[in-house]
Amino acid sequence: MTGIFIDERLDADDYFDNEYEERVFTSGFGFKSEQINFLANGYLGDLFNLGFLNAFTTWVGQYFNRDIRFVRIDPVVGETRIKQKADSCQISNSHLFLKLPRANELPQKHKPFSWLLKRMFDWLAALIILIVLSPLMILLAVTIAVTSRGPVLFSQWRVGERGKLFRIIKFRSMVTNADQLHAQVMSGQTGLHKCKDDPRITAVGRWMRKYSLDELPQLFNVLRGEMSLVGPRPWALYDALRISGNAKRRLNSLPGVTGAWQVSARSTMLDIDAVTECDLRYLRSWSLWLDLKILLMTLPKVLSGFGAC
Structure with missing residues (x-):
C-alpha cells in the first residue's frame, strides 16, 4: 500500500513558480515515510487544469508503478480544496487524511x-x-x-x-x-x-x-x-x-x-x-x-x- 502526503501552502498562482514537495510512504502497521522532492515546473499547469488530485495521483502512481491508497493533506488548503480532493479520492478508491498534530489521548x-x-x-x-x-x-x-x-x-x-x-x-x-x-x-x-x-x-x-x-x-x-x-x-x-x-x-x-x-x-x-x-x-x-x-x-x-x- 502506498500513498502521498500533500502539503499545499501555496496559492494557485504560485504553483508554477515554486518547487512542489511530496512524500511517498508505504503503510504497514503505521505510516512510514520517505521524503522525495519533485520539481514539477510546467507540468503542474497541465495537472492543475486536468483536475489536480486525479492527475497528480495518477502521475505519481505511474512513476512508482504502485497504486496510491492513502493521501494526506494539510488543512491550510481550505474546505473547498479538501472536498474536491476527497471526491477525487473516492472515485479513485483511495482515502484522504488531514495532516494533524499527534494525539496522546487516544x-x-x-x-x-x-x-x-x-x-x-x-x-x-x-x-x-x-x-x-x-x-x-x-x-x-x-x-x-x-x-x-x-x-x-x-x-x-x-x-x-x-x-x-x-x-x-x-x-x-x-x-x-x-x-x-x-x-x-x-x-x-x-x-x-x-x-x-x-x-x-x-x-x-x-x-x-x-x-x-x-x-x-x-x-x-x-x-x-x-x-x-x-x-x-x-x-x-x-x-x-x-x-x-x-x-x-x-x-x-x-x-x-x-x-x-x-x-x-x-x-x-x-x-x-x-x-x-x-x-x-x-x-x-x-x-x-x-x-x-x-x-x-x-x-x-x-x-x-x-x-x-
Whole structure:
C-alpha cells in the first residue's frame, strides 16, 4: 500500500513558480515515510487544469508503478480544496487524511484490549439496533420522500479516526440546496455552525432533529468502522478547520453517534474551544464504563428533545 502526503501552502498562482514537495510512504502497521522532492515546473499547469488530485495521483502512481491508497493533506488548503480532493479520492478508491498534530489521548493506545471490546460491541449493537428499528427507518424514509423533493438520505464529508475523511449518512432534514445556502445562513456564526431557526430545515426534518431520528443511518457508519456508538462529535469540515493550533489533535479520535457533548450540552454549547475541550476530557478519561454511562444517558436526553437544533 502506498500513498502521498500533500502539503499545499501555496496559492494557485504560485504553483508554477515554486518547487512542489511530496512524500511517498508505504503503510504497514503505521505510516512510514520517505521524503522525495519533485520539481514539477510546467507540468503542474497541465495537472492543475486536468483536475489536480486525479492527475497528480495518477502521475505519481505511474512513476512508482504502485497504486496510491492513502493521501494526506494539510488543512491550510481550505474546505473547498479538501472536498474536491476527497471526491477525487473516492472515485479513485483511495482515502484522504488531514495532516494533524499527534494525539496522546487516544484510548486505543493506552487500553487496547478494552478498545477491542468496545469495537466488537459497536458492531454487534449497531446491527441489532438497525434490525429492531428498521420498520421505523422505513417509515421515516417514506415520509421524507412524500413530504419534500429530493433524496431520502444525506451524506457529507466528516473527519474520522486519525483525520480520515468519510461520508456520514443521515436522513435528509434540510432542503436539497442546503449546502449552497450554508454560507448565507451561517454568516457571522463564530461557534459551531448550528442554528436553532435554520430556514433550510424542512417541517419533517425539524421533528426528526428534535429526537435525533435523522441520525439513525449513522449506524451504517458504525458497521463500516467509520464511527463508534459513543465518541467525540463527528466534525464537519467547516467546523473542524476552525479548531485552533494543537487542539486539532482531537480530530484523530474515532467519532461517535452519541457522546459527552451530546448528553451534557448538545446545541446549548456551540463554542468551538469548549466543545473541543469536552471531547478531550472524554478521551483522557475514557473507559468502557464511561461509554455505558453515556449510552444510558442518551435515551432520556433524546426522548426529551434536549438541546435540539
